[in-house]
Amino acid sequence: MNRLLSFFQLHKHDTTMKQELGAGTVAFLTSVYIVAINSSILADAGMPVAGAAFATILTCFFGCLLMGVWSNTPIVLIPGMGINAMFAYTFVHGVGMSWQEALAVVFVAGVLFAVISFTRFATILDRGIPADLKHGITAGIGCFLMFIGLQKGGIVEHSRETMVQLANLSEPLPLATLLTLVVALFLFVRGISGHFLWAILCGIGIGLVLNVPNVKDTITFSTEGIMAVFGQLSFSAIATVPFWTSVFAMTMVLTFENIGLISGYTKQLGRPDKGKRALQANAISALASGVFGSSPTVSTAETAAGLAAGGKTGVSAITTGMLFLFTFLLFPLLVHIPDSAIAPILVIVGALMMKEVREISFADISDWLPAMFIVIGIPFTYSIADGIAFGFVAYTLLKTIVQQHRQVSTTMYVVGVLFFLHLLLSNLG
Structure with missing residues (x-):
């Protein structure tokens, strides 16, 4: 115990083991919903639900453990909302990769993210990319999540005349989604600990009462079932343009999102010096x-x-990570989670991310218009990569048009050209 106290420097940071265990438990209760949400989104990419659930749990456990040991900070690492949508709906459904090939994209992007985090590239990218564009990325991904949530919950549906339209809300799926959304909002606004988890559980009950159809695979406890996705990444598409444009887009999102979050948390802790190691732990975990x-x-x-x-x-x-291992007990429950229990969480999380719009400066059109291209481009193209590309290319072009090219960093020009090539080559492909 003394060695443990010494390694984590509890006395130096004016905390106790009891306090740390309690905080880790609270963080777990607020983030455990990701097991159900991430499994559902990965299943949309074609993964077996049991394998996706096992991978999510293992990823959360490893990420939190690595963060705790390597950086000695209480930062929690779990699969990111928005990036999982990028995986399923952009890479698999949009680009046309198999989920095995998309896992290879995750791995290679993680390697590049690790290179960035262990070198000066992290600082160069952070300083070289305008803040308005970074805020636009977060808000755009949030808008995308809300749209996916509305689709998944049956609130909106395809229309031949107007592309999308409001669905018949008296049907079981949209009705259950709306009722679960009301419950989720109530729990969230009241600040109930574990609000998303309780909302999903209530959503399961509402779905059963309204007889919402469920098309998920049957969950089994067989080794074959839970290990179905472990180590299954495929590099068969590595020689193609879509693979590398996908890698580039995911690397950019991982870098910008995590630099901002980690910087904020380490400053809040009064330990900004831990930011570098925390970013490194995040990169290895992503890989x-x-x-x-x-x-x-x-x-x-x-x-x-x-x-x-x-x-x-x-x-x-570490406490949060260890508690994630106990979610194996929830495996039998996952098959009973209808889309109506998942969709409201996507809508709320997306709405929270949309708040980043208020951080965009609207003083200069050459600053805010490219950011707004990202915000609307991501959901309208149904591609996080394409939405970001439109914004970054527009920024460099507009700054040149209004003769403010000296305000554009060399880094931004390089990234802008790469995203232009992404759009050009993706179209040609």
């Missing part, structure tokens, strides 16, 4: 996600709950 069979991890927003509960060291993050 490992491709091997485990999941979309990559991010320094999740649910970390804030652990910090508010008094988490100050890596013991809190």
Whole structure:
């Protein structure tokens, strides 16, 4: 115990083992919903639900453990909302990759993210990319999540005349989604601990009452079932343009999102010096996600709950990771989770990410218009990569048109050209 206290420097950080264990438990309760959500989204990419659930749990456990040991911070690593949508709906459904090839994209993007985090590239990218564009990426992914949630929950449907339209809300799926959304909003607004988890459980009950159809695979406890996606990444598409444009887009999202989140958390802890090691832990965890069979991890927003509960060291993050192992007990429950229980969480999380729009400066059209291209481009193209590309290319062009090209960093020009090539080559492909 003394060695443990010494390694994590509990006394130095004015905390106790009890306080850290409690904070880790709170962080777990606020983030455990990701097992059901991520499994559902990965299943949309064609993965077996049992394998996707096992990969999600293993990824959360490894990420939190690595973060706690390597950086000694209470930052929680779980598969990122938005990036999992990028995996399923952009890479698999949009680009046309198999989920095995998309896992290879995760792995290679993780390798590049690791290179960035262990070198000066992290600082260069962070300083070279305008803040408005980074805010636009977060808001655009949030808008995309809301749209996916509305589709998944049956609230909106395809229309031949107007592309999308409001569905018949008296049908079981949309009605159950709306009722679950009301419950989820109530729990969230009231600040109930584990609000998303309780909302999903209530959504299961509402779905059973309204007889919402469920098309998920049958969950089994066989080794073959839970190991169905572990180590299944395929590099068969590595020589293609879509593979590398996907890798580039995911690397950019991972870098910008995590630099911002980690910087905020380490400053809140009063330990900005830990930011580098925390980013490195995040990068290695993202890399490992491709091997485990999941979309990559991010320094999740649910970390804030652990910090508010008094988490100050890596013991809190390790506690969260260990508790994720107990979610294996939830396997039999996963098959009973209808889309109506998942969709409201996507809508709320997406709405929270949309708040980043208020951080965009609207003083100069050459700054805010490219950011808004990203915000609307991501959901309208149904591609996070294409939406970001439109915004980055528009920024460099507009700055040149208004003769403010000197405000554009060399880094931004390089990234802008790469995204232009992404759009050009993807269209030609």
